[in-house]
Amino acid sequence: MTMLHIDDLHVRVAGKEILKGLSLAVNAGEVHAIMGPNGAGKSTLGNVLAGREGYEATRGSIVYNGKNLLELAPEERAAEGVFLAFQYPVEIPGVNNTYFLKAALNAQRKHRGEGELDSMQFLKLVRAKLGVLHISDELLHRAVNAGFSGGEKKRNEIFQMALLEPKLAILDETDSGLDIDALRMVADGVNAMRDPARAFVVITHYQRLLDYIVPDFVHVMVDGRIVESGDKSLALKLEEHGYAWIAERRVPDQIGAA
Amino acid sequence: MNDESVQRTEAAGDAVAEAINRRYSAGFVTDIESESLPPGLDEEVVRAISARKHEPEWMTEWRLAAYRHWLTMQNPHWAKLRIAPIDFQAISYFSRPKNRPKSLDEVDPKLLETYDRLGVPLHERARLAGVAVDAVFDSVSVGTTFRKELADAGVIFCSMSEAIREYPDLVRKYLGSVVPPGDNYFAALNSAVFSDGSFVFVPKGVRCPMELSTYFRINARDTGQFERTLLIAEEGASVSYLEGCTAPMRDENQLHAAVVELVALDDASIKYSTVQNWYPGDENGVGGIYNFVTKRGDCRGARSKISWTQVETGSAITWKYPSCVLRGDDSVGEFNSVALTHHRQQADTGTKMIHIGKNTKSKIVSKGISAGRGQNTYRGLVKVEKGAEGARNHTQCDSLLIGKKCGAHTFPYIEVKHPGAIVEHEATTSKISEDQLFYCLSRGIGEEDAVSMIVDGFCKQVFKELPMEFAVEAKKLLEVSLEGAVG
Numbered sequence: 001m002t003m004l005h006i007d008d009l010h011v012r013v014a015g016k017e018i019l020k021g022l023s024l025a026v027n028a029g030e031v032h033a034i035m036g037p038n039g040a041g042k043s044t045l046g047n048v049l050a051g052r053e054g055y056e057a058t059r060g061s062i063v064y065n066g067k068n069l070l071e072l073a074p075e076e077r078a079a080e081g082v083f084l085a086f087q088y089p090v091e092i093p094g095v096n097n098t099y100f101l102k103a104a105l106n107a108q109r110k111h112r113g114e115g116e117l118d119s120m121q122f123l124k125l126v127r128a129k130l131g132v133l134h135i136s137d138e139l140l141h142r143a144v145n146a147g148f149s150g151g152e153k154k155r156n157e158i159f160q161m162a163l164l165e166p167k168l169a170i171l172d173e174t175d176s177g178l179d180i181d182a183l184r185m186v187a188d189g190v191n192a193m194r195d196p197a198r199a200f201v202v203i204t205h206y207q208r209l210l211d212y213i214v215p216d217f218v219h220v221m222v223d224g225r226i227v228e229s230g231d232k233s234l235a236l237k238l239e240e241h242g243y244a245w246i247a248e249r250r251v252p253d254q255i256g257a258a
Numbered sequence: 259m260n261d262e263s264v265q266r267t268e269a270a271g272d273a274v275a276e277a278i279n280r281r282y283s284a285g286f287v288t289d290i291e292s293e294s295l296p297p298g299l300d301e302e303v304v305r306a307i308s309a310r311k312h313e314p315e316w317m318t319e320w321r322l323a324a325y326r327h328w329l330t331m332q333n334p335h336w337a338k339l340r341i342a343p344i345d346f347q348a349i350s351y352f353s354r355p356k357n358r359p360k361s362l363d364e365v366d367p368k369l370l371e372t373y374d375r376l377g378v379p380l381h382e383r384a385r386l387a388g389v390a391v392d393a394v395f396d397s398v399s400v401g402t403t404f405r406k407e408l409a410d411a412g413v414i415f416c417s418m419s420e421a422i423r424e425y426p427d428l429v430r431k432y433l434g435s436v437v438p439p440g441d442n443y444f445a446a447l448n449s450a451v452f453s454d455g456s457f458v459f460v461p462k463g464v465r466c467p468m469e470l471s472t473y474f475r476i477n478a479r480d481t482g483q484f485e486r487t488l489l490i491a492e493e494g495a496s497v498s499y500l501e502g503c504t505a506p507m508r509d510e511n512q513l514h515a516a517v518v519e520l521v522a523l524d525d526a527s528i529k530y531s532t533v534q535n536w537y538p539g540d541e542n543g544v545g546g547i548y549n550f551v552t553k554r555g556d557c558r559g560a561r562s563k564i565s566w567t568q569v570e571t572g573s574a575i576t577w578k579y580p581s582c583v584l585r586g587d588d589s590v591g592e593f594n595s596v597a598l599t600h601h602r603q604q605a606d607t608g609t610k611m612i613h614i615g616k617n618t619k620s621k622i623v624s625k626g627i628s629a630g631r632g633q634n635t636y637r638g639l640v641k642v643e644k645g646a647e648g649a650r651n652h653t654q655c656d657s658l659l660i661g662k663k664c665g666a667h668t669f670p671y672i673e674v675k676h677p678g679a680i681v682e683h684e685a686t687t688s689k690i691s692e693d694q695l696f697y698c699l700s701r702g703i704g705e706e707d708a709v710s711m712i713v714d715g716f717c718k719q720v721f722k723e724l725p726m727e728f729a730v731e732a733k734k735l736l737e738v739s740l741e742g743a744v745g
Contacts, residue, residue: 050700053692078702086700090693094715103711104701111702143715144697160701 001066003028003199004168009060011041011048018044020224021060028167029196033210033235034203036221037243042203043087045221046172049201050084051077064168078104079111081167085157085174092144097156098126100144101163108164129162133189151182158189169193170201175209187212207239220246299346301325304450311419314426324439324449331443346447413466413497414459418486421457428459432490436519436556436583444515445552452486452517460495460526469725471500485516491526493559498529500728516551524559524586532568533728535735553580557589557618565592566609567723569732571739574603579637581610584618584646591620594720596732598739599632599664608637608669613679617648625717626657628664629740635667642679649679657687658716660709660740710737 004026011019018041026032036042048055049062051074062069069077092100106116117125130137135155145153154174161169171190175183190200190213202213210218210232218234219226220243228234228246238246304325308318408415414425421429439449460466491497520528534549555564566580582591593609611620626634634657642649657666670683690712698708714721714733721729 050696052696052700074696074699075702075704078700084700086697090691090697092694092697092712092715094718095711096715100698100701100703100711103707104698104703107704107707108702164701 002026002063003065004201005061005063007061007063009048009062010058011044012056012058013044013054017058018224019048022221022225023060024219024226026168026199026201028199029194030217031194031200031202031213031215033213033215033218033232034201034221034226035205035207035218035235035238038205039223040221041224042221043172044224046084046087046170046201046203049077049082049168049170050074075107076111078164078166079108081165083161083164083166083169085154085161085169085171087173087176089145089148089153089157091146091148093146095144097142097144098123098140101126101160104160105164126163129159132192133159133162134185135159135189150177151179154178154182154186155189158186162189162193167197168199168201170203172203173205174202175204175206183209184212207235210235222246299325299451307451307453311422313422316426316430317422320434320439321450324446325451327440328443328446328450331440331446334443407467411464411467412461413464414457415470416457418452418455418457418488421488425457425459428490429457429488432519432521433488434519436521436554437517437552442552444550445517448484448486448515448517448552452484455485455487455516455518456489456499457487458489458497458499460491460497462492463494464492465495466497469498469500483514485514487516487518488521489519489528489530490521491523491528491562493524494526495523496527496529498725499531500725501530501532502534514547514549514551516553518551518553518580520553520555520564522555522557522559522562522564522586522589525561526559527563527565528555529565529567530555530580531724531728532566532570533724533732533735534568535571535739548575549578550575551578553578555580555582555591557582557584557586557591557615559589560586560615561588562586563590563592565590565594565723567592567594567720569596569717569720569724569728569735570605570607571598571600571735576603576605576607578607579609579639581612582620583612583614584620584649585614586618587615588617589615590618592723593620593622593624594723595623596625596627596717596720596736597634598627598629598736599634600628600739601630601632603630604633604635606635606637608635608639610639610641611651613640613642613646613649613651613676615646618646618650620651622651622653622655623719624653624655625720626655626666627660627713627716627736627740628657628666629660631663633665633667635669637669637671639671639673640681642674642676642681644675646676647678649676649681651679651681653681653683654719655683655685656716657685658713659687659689660713706737706741709740713740 002025004024006022006024009019009022010017022041022045024032034042034045044055048057049069051072057070064080064082067080069082072080102117102119102122105122109116126140127137139148139152139156139159142148145156148156157174174186178186187209202209202215204210215232215235218230218232220228220234220238222243301322304321305318308321405415414421416424434449437445439446458470489497489499518530520530522528553566555566557564564582566582568580570576576597580593582593584591591611593611595607595609597605597607599605608624609622611622613620620640622638624636624638626636628634636655638653638655640651640653653670655668655670657668659666666687668685672681672683674681690709694712695705695708698711699705703711713736717736721732724732
């Protein structure tokens with residue numbers, strides 16, 4: 001079964017139609033990259049999948065593991081394994097990062113009927129994940145994203161992803177604002193989590209990230225729709241010719257692998 | 259604080275509560291008689307109150323002097339509070355609580371539900387709801403055990419009524435020395451008609467071996483509307499006192515005008531914590547309690563320290579300014595507060611720090627949370643007198659607004675008469691942003707849990723000043739009080 005099937009999705013935000021018939025199919029084990037110029041609606045796609053308020057689907061459907069995703073509340077989607085790594089992670093002062101993550105993990109586990117982890121078990125899990133990602137445990141002691149640099153915030157997103165072990169991970173311009181070293185670290189983290197049961201949707205502006213996170217499929221989004229799909233070589237062509245080149249090509253009928 | 263210690267604390271709390279409930283030790287029975295006085299206040303009523311408590315002559319005179327002074331005073335008005343005028347002649351000044359529910363079946367089911375949410379043990383609910391509880395006496399009492407331990411340490415902890423009879427010299431020496439009867443309208447009234455309260459005396463060099471709590475004074479609920487508390491720590495002594503309870507306290511007396519006086523001599527320290535959840539009235543604020551309290555600490559000795567920590571979520575109207583008079587050189591005053599207003603509550607609270615001695619320090623952390631149509635006002639005074647060389651103050655006043663219909667107001671007053679004083683004031687106002695909420699939701703955390711978490715993060719600075727059990731209760735209390743705040 002296809003893990004994620006988006007069919008002819010139209011989405012309105014603040015009265016304006018942003019997604020204008022987007023279709024996409026993602027299977028477990030695959031890494032899909034979504035590229036496109038500013039205003040194409042890339043972040044909107046991420047937000048709609050995560051269930052943010054104010055994003056109204058006017059037409060079309062999103063089926064996730066056989067379920068109608070649009071009917072699930074954001075916290076339910078999270079428990080079902082959907083994870084969005086934010087482009088601009090928000091700060092929550094006073095709320096300890098570790099405490100927050102434990103609350104999140106246990107809320108999800110509870111929803112799935114799995115037992116909750118106590119503090120000891122949780123810390124053990126945390127240390128294991130930190131080791132895999134080569135992240136220092138310093139961020140455990142601070143409040144959620146408070147006082148974090150841009151790179152640290154992105155790293156925290158990847159760390160959360162590692163901890164929560166989602167089935168569908170959507171990375172919303174995770175590379176924006178990162179230097180090469182930070183970029184590598186984020187990419188290493190993602191690659192460490194590649195798994196036949198897991199799918200990634202990597203939304204990015206630049207081809208650069210895709211040198212490190214090599215995608216199976218590349219899609220180009222323009223004006224609220226996916227207009228071209230291909231393999232990783234498509235990303236290189238885009239880099240060479242720019243987005244205008246895409247606009248001149250035909251829009252294929254079937255996108256992605258069904 | 260990890261899960262294990264929280265569980266242990268809760269279990270310990272339950273065991274203690276159960277033991278207390280099984281027996282009321284003789285030493286804690288108050289002197290409230292069975293008949294009430296008719297409403298109205300005059301000298302005869304004051305004498306009658308004193309007579310019923312078998313007070314010595316000097317105490318009766320003290321009350322009368324206060325009453326006479328009260329007659330010359332004016333009922334104050336506050337700019338930002340909307341209250342109906344209080345008819346002082348319509349109040350009975352000595353009453354046995356009437357109209358008590360005969361059993362839990364007669365208690366408002368919503369109240370019972372709150373007890374459930376707060377995890378109040380079943381055997382506690384009847385007492386808190388005001389059900390007339392038959393005292394069933396058992397042979398072992400926690401109260402007695404603690405009294406022995408305190409007695410061994412030389413600490414006196416008893417009711418005010420008992421102290422007036424058993425320790426008159428101490429009471430005479432200190433009563434009214436921090437809040438004189440003429441201090442304000444309600445203090446004068448309280449001085450004339452106060453019913454009961456706590457008396458604590460910690461002798462030289464003694465660290466009180468346990469946290470004292472009004473919980474152990476079984477009849478705290480029956481002290482009525484005019485509670486009077488006096489707490490003295492002699493040279494080098496220290497004590498931590500807890501007041502209040504998180505379960506909503508019902509009381510048909512609408513006006514509560516208490517007076518609390520703290521005295522700290524050289525090198526002494528007093529920590530006074532309050533978690534109060536007076537019944538706030540219904541969603542329209544009808545039937546709620548007016549909580550007018552004068553609380554003041556006198557750092558009389560050098561290097562003495564007094565800190566007030568409070569979590570207030572109840573009352574229809576709250577008016578209180580726990581204060582510190584920093585008389586002794588190198589003395590320190592602290593005020594940590596979380597005040598929550600929801601529905602139609604109004605709170606006008608804050609503190610006064612008066613710097614008199616040399617090198618005195620004060621620290622104020624005030625966290626106000628407004629939700630629903632709540633109006634939260636912080637009113638603080640930092641006063642540095644002429645001779646207060648080296649005075650330092652730091653004030654942090656943060657407001658959190660939840661929803662679109664609430665309000666937060668801040669009135670900081672700073673009066674500095676010494677040129678070298680350092681006074682710092684920081685204030686922030688914030689909302690729980692949708693971004694923060696969505697971040698939590700997207701990680702699987704439900705909306706109410708997310709709000710609790712964020713509010714708790716906001717209050718953390720104050721919560722960590724509370725004794726542990728209170729901190730746990732306070733957290734739970736906020737969670738329950740914030741229900742329905744988002745949306």
